[in-house]
Amino acid sequence: MDNEENSLLDHITQGEYKYGFVTDIEMETAPKGLNEDIIRFISSKKKEPEFLLEMRLTAYREWLKMSEPRWAHLRYKPVDYQDIHYYAAPKKKQELQRLDEVDPELLQTFEKLGISLEEQKRLTGVAVDAVFDSVSVKTTFSETLEKLGIIFCSFSEAVQKHPDLVREYMGSVVPSNDNFFAALNTAVFSDGSFCYIPRGVRCPIELSTYFRINAARTGQFERTLIIADEGSYVSYMEGCTAPMRDENQLHAAVVEIIALKDAEVKYSTVQNWYPGDKEGRGGIYNFVTKRGMCRGSHSRISWTQVETGSAVTWKYPSVILLGDHSVGEFYSVAVTNHHQQADTGTKMIHIGSHTKSTIISKGISAGRSNNSYRGLVKIIKRAQNARNFSQCDSLLLGDQCGAHTFPYINVENKSAIVEHEATTSKISDDQLFYCQQRGISTENAIGLIVNGYAKEVLRHLPMEFAVEAQKLLSISLEGSVG
Amino acid sequence: MLIIKDLNVSIQDKKIISGLNLEVKAGEVHAIMGPNGTGKSTLAWAIAGNEAYTITGGSITYRGRDLKELSPEERASEGIFLGFQYPVEIPGVSMTNFIRTAINEQRKYRGLQPIPAPEFLAKMEENKKLVGIDSKLTNRSVNEGFSGGEKKKNEIFQMAMLEPTLAILDETDSGLDIDALKVVANGVNKLRSKDNAIIVITHYQRLLEYIVPDFVHVLYKGRIVKSGGKELALELEEKGYEWLKN
Ligand SMILES: Nc1ncnc2c1ncn2[C@@H]1O[C@H](COP(=O)(O)OP(=O)(O)OP(=O)(O)O)[C@@H](O)[C@H]1O
Ligand SMILES: [Mg+2]
Numbered sequence: 001m002d003n004e005e006n007s008l009l010d011h012i013t014q015g016e017y018k019y020g021f022v023t024d025i026e027m028e029t030a031p032k033g034l035n036e037d038i039i040r041f042i043s044s045k046k047k048e049p050e051f052l053l054e055m056r057l058t059a060y061r062e063w064l065k066m067s068e069p070r071w072a073h074l075r076y077k078p079v080d081y082q083d084i085h086y087y088a089a090p091k092k093k094q095e096l097q098r099l100d101e102v103d104p105e106l107l108q109t110f111e112k113l114g115i116s117l118e119e120q121k122r123l124t125g126v127a128v129d130a131v132f133d134s135v136s137v138k139t140t141f142s143e144t145l146e147k148l149g150i151i152f153c154s155f156s157e158a159v160q161k162h163p164d165l166v167r168e169y170m171g172s173v174v175p176s177n178d179n180f181f182a183a184l185n186t187a188v189f190s191d192g193s194f195c196y197i198p199r200g201v202r203c204p205i206e207l208s209t210y211f212r213i214n215a216a217r218t219g220q221f222e223r224t225l226i227i228a229d230e231g232s233y234v235s236y237m238e239g240c241t242a243p244m245r246d247e248n249q250l251h252a253a254v255v256e257i258i259a260l261k262d263a264e265v266k267y268s269t270v271q272n273w274y275p276g277d278k279e280g281r282g283g284i285y286n287f288v289t290k291r292g293m294c295r296g297s298h299s300r301i302s303w304t305q306v307e308t309g310s311a312v313t314w315k316y317p318s319v320i321l322l323g324d325h326s327v328g329e330f331y332s333v334a335v336t337n338h339h340q341q342a343d344t345g346t347k348m349i350h351i352g353s354h355t356k357s358t359i360i361s362k363g364i365s366a367g368r369s370n371n372s373y374r375g376l377v378k379i380i381k382r383a384q385n386a387r388n389f390s391q392c393d394s395l396l397l398g399d400q401c402g403a404h405t406f407p408y409i410n411v412e413n414k415s416a417i418v419e420h421e422a423t424t425s426k427i428s429d430d431q432l433f434y435c436q437q438r439g440i441s442t443e444n445a446i447g448l449i450v451n452g453y454a455k456e457v458l459r460h461l462p463m464e465f466a467v468e469a470q471k472l473l474s475i476s477l478e479g480s481v482g
Numbered sequence: 483m484l485i486i487k488d489l490n491v492s493i494q495d496k497k498i499i500s501g502l503n504l505e506v507k508a509g510e511v512h513a514i515m516g517p518n519g520t521g522k523s524t525l526a527w528a529i530a531g532n533e534a535y536t537i538t539g540g541s542i543t544y545r546g547r548d549l550k551e552l553s554p555e556e557r558a559s560e561g562i563f564l565g566f567q568y569p570v571e572i573p574g575v576s577m578t579n580f581i582r583t584a585i586n587e588q589r590k591y592r593g594l595q596p597i598p599a600p601e602f603l604a605k606m607e608e609n610k611k612l613v614g615i616d617s618k619l620t621n622r623s624v625n626e627g628f629s630g631g632e633k634k635k636n637e638i639f640q641m642a643m644l645e646p647t648l649a650i651l652d653e654t655d656s657g658l659d660i661d662a663l664k665v666v667a668n669g670v671n672k673l674r675s676k677d678n679a680i681i682v683i684t685h686y687q688r689l690l691e692y693i694v695p696d697f698v699h700v701l702y703k704g705r706i707v708k709s710g711g712k713e714l715a716l717e718l719e720e721k722g723y724e725w726l727k728n
Contacts (some may be wrong), residue, residue, distance in 0.1 A: 048649065213712075258548065303560050406638045425573070428570075429534070430570045431570050431571075431572050433530075433532055433554065433570075434566065434569070434570040435572070435580075435584075436531075436553070436554035436555045436556075436558065437530050437554055437555075437558050437563075437566075438558055438581075438584035438587075438640065438644065439555050439558035439559045439578070439584050439585075439587045439588040439644070440555060440583055440584055440587050441553075441587070442555075442581065446589065448575050448579070448580070448583055449572060449574065449575060450574075452572070452573065452574025452575040452576075452579075452623070453573070455574060476641045
């Protein structure tokens with residue numbers, strides 16, 4: 001740490017003790033590094049209630065005692081946690097005036113994805129025409145939602161306006177000491193989304209449509225909390241097919257979902273963070289904790305993910321099946337190319353009786369990448385008549401990539417039925433030549449084969465994204481053969 | 483249409499075809515026969531542009547263009563179709579999707595818009611009838627779990643859908659029952675016109691009763707050692723290949 005930062009830190013530290021650390025210090029960015037004062041600073045900047053600060057501090061103290069997990073099939077340079085700014089005031093992105101000021105390679109990708117011009121502008125931070133006024137679109141959605149009593153806002157806003165809900169549910173699925181990255185997130189999370197669907201309400205719109213408008217501004221330590229009250233339904237979409245760049249290399253998000261009795265939550269993700277260049281330089285480290293809790297009977301949570309980005313992905317969207325007759329589902333397509341590494345999968349924890357889970361995982365590896373499925377199916381003693389079906393398939397392109405499957409099955413109740421299927425296949429030169437001979441280029445042939453392979457998962461995505469996701473799969477594998 | 487001059491082809495440094503000459507004109511049907519392992523398929527691969535088969539000498543000219551300059555998919559879009567001796571299975575990709583993609587890619591190459599859906603469907607129906615396959619088959623993944631005969635019929639079906647200018651059929655008749663053989667012949671005869679050319683590679687003169695060739699060639703050890711009319715096929719059937727060996 002250099003001198004200037006030292007003195008800044010001293011300043012803050014003293015400020016804390018002398019003046020009770022109020023926010024009159026005009027600072028937009030906290031100095032690098034992590035300690036309790038930084039956490040107090042974040043919390044006070046955000047004018048958070050006491051309980052949240054306490055939660056952050058507890059998490060931080062737990063985090064100090066933890067070490068970074070090393071069990072995943074991943075290799076990366078260790079992260080220097082003291083070399084990160086944990087607070088930066090939301091900066092307005094510098095507005096470009098015209099699309100031709102944007103990186104042409106990025107625009108090409110948008111083109112291939114079929115993203116409209118207006119949306120391209122929005123995603124790249126170009127000033128948007130009045131016709132496509134995202135604010136007005138947002139307002140229309142907000143009104144619809146408000147009428148139904150649906151709360152959908154930023155996490156910070158929820159903290160201010162609905163502190164009781166936040167207090168009751170935050171950390172109830174992913175406790176602050178759950179794992180290294182979750183603890184870190186809890187200590188320093190910046191912002192994220194909050195969603196509450198009241199009893200008996202079926203959210204009439206795909207929350208994706210709305211969310212997409214904000215998608216370009218996700219933070220480094222994102223926090224999401226979704227609560228579906230009894231008998232409610234919501235389909236929620238996170239992320240965006242457009243390639244996302246971020247100067248922050250480390251991302252550690254936490255997503256918690258709570259489904260009460262008879263409620264259903266469908267959570268879909270398309271993750272396309274910058275994967276680094278062809279040589280494996282740069283790229284995002286994505287360490288995410290996503291977990292849902294089927295609290296009530298007959299509740300249902302499903303995760304659908306299309307993972308194509310990031311240099312390193314560590315992610316296991318899971319479901320705790322607490323309520324009797326509850327259902328958990330995990331549908332995943334994970335693509336790795338060049339030097340990307342992914343260790344992803346799910347955990348299905350059966351606690352209630354007659355609980356049911358389905359896991360469909362499709363890994364696609366190309367280049368020199370490594371793609372691992374890691375999944376746990378646990379059926380505890382009291383879970384009568386639980387069922388699980390798992391299918392984990394790997395598809396290889398070329399012979400320098402790796403695919404690995406680590407299924408853990410832990411059954412304590414004899415009435416359980418657990419099925420596991422796994423296959424590994426390869427796109428052969430013969431297949432590619434057969435396609436070429438019919439006039440289909442290698443790249444399109446790969447797209448065709450890969451989309452056929454991932455069909456089972458893609459059909460669980462909201463329609464509008466399924467089409468884009470299909471194109472995304474092909475684009476992600478460009479340059480992987482030949 | 484197709485002029486092959488002094489062609490040499492190697493696979494992994496092993497010379498398979500050496501000094502082969504062949505000219506195929508529009509409107510003609512040529513049959514190529516010859517013992518196993520003499521390079522018939524190799525010739526077909528070389529024309530289609532499979533990279534594993536290296537052209538070490540000579541040239542293949544198709545409609546005035548040196549094929550060296552064209553990728554396999556460009557050759558296909560220029561109207562070259564290869565019916566595979568061993569059709570390849572592509573799990574997860576439905577026949578319908580596959581053939582539609584192929585047609586549209588070829589149309590794109592020729593500067594045309596994608597085929598309108600009604601036109602595509604009508605064409606599917608027509609050609610399914612022609613080769614006697616039903617929707618159960620076209621809804622399945624490309625060749626996946628198809629019987630040997632179904633695979634061969636499927637090649638003819640694709641040929642009919644793609645309407646090539648030069649079709650090379652590599653042992654499409656092998657393993658077919660007599661009815662299926664007629665189906666293949668029908669498909670070929672439908673394509674036959676003064677503008678198109680067809681090369682059939684076969685071991686059996688039986689097929690040539692249904693598809694009457696203008697020329698029959700014998701390929702032996704990587705070159706054409708004898709050419710003649712359709713009666714040559716009969717002669718081969720009678721005498722085998724032994725008498726040609728010197
Ligand atoms: N990929 C390959 N690697 C090594 N040798 C090969 C390869 N492909 C073909 N060959 C060899 O090249 C020779 C010619 O093979 P080709 O398939 O052209 O014969 P063919 O005349 O079509 O025979 P058939 O009547 O049995 O189909 C054979 O000896 C074969 O073993
Ligand atoms: Mg052969």
